[in-house]
Amino acid sequence: MSDRSSAGGPSAILWDMDGTLLDSEKLWDVSLEALAEHLGGTLSTLGREAMVGSNMAHSLTILFDDLGIPCTPDDLDTAREWLRARTAELFDAGLEWRPGAREALDLVEASGLPMALVTNTERYLTERALGTLGQDRFKAIICGDEVQLGKPHPEPYQKAANELGLRPGDCLAIEDSPTGTAAAEAAGATVLVIPCAVPVPDGPRRIQRESLEGLTLDDLRAIWMPS
Template structure:
């Protein structure tokens, strides 16, 4: 099992909203709805590029903006991280069944370490962070890396995602995909099963996705 983090397991996208809008205000602007939606699921470099372009300030230093966001989001994660509906129960069922499990996220290691205080450090056999791969989602590398570290063929893995960027990464890697949109609606995609929430997901459904993929 390959789990995305932000918007999939934890309701963190609202915290990202706070940090991104605060940074935009610091720069004298407001992040548009379209740009915020485009940022969902992307790595930090792409997120800062989208933000700067949306504000009409492409000259901004992406490293400086990323450092500001990282510092602010660390504060927010320490105080406001909540589970998405059904996520805790599904993760617990997967672990009880002794299914190899990875967390595959575009967030950096420092942030993930804080999130693991909520998610549980023993909930995952492998953790792949956005700053530990050469190419982030929508590139397939994060999911291919997780499957390799789990020593499980990617074709035998189910990835759970909430964003178009994450879904594209998992599909490109060759995993079966369950999409559960959070902040941004997802366009239906052939071969990708979609649910309104993880409350409707169980081990039988996940096994069926693998059978269907074969």
């Protein structure tokens, strides 16, 4: 395992996707609300907020609980296929960048710092988003259906750092949700938090920023905390 980090800054940047790089949480709003209607109910605001940053399996469990509808494993599988298809349609219709995200991604890429994409979204949908993000930018891509435990468990960030030959503590993660921030922090990474759909509590290895707009390499060096 390499130990290339120094007090000068992180050795890699680990990016979340939905709500951090792409303004896709609003598309999940549409597909999740449509699924709730399809099931005969209405998704509550609290129910939707609880899903932000979660993986599909957990989100569906929250949805059925929120609607007060009992479900079997077959019901969950059917709902998953319905949600996957509807969300794919929305992704294919066009994905917008979060403010400053494309410029921040370009900045890090040009610097030569390795980058990984670490998302709770499954590979099927992530591949659609990579057409916008640029697959070749990332030296590792970790999707929600490629780990045993998704965010908020640290496994996705641990796996991403390992694939880069680093420790999570060598890396700076960039996140928008409480779920993803908790995962990165538990793994040992410093976290740059750019809240999107819901507020993110403060924490000892969390630096809050309103937007990625105007982000510089000096900012990234100043944010990262050696561990």
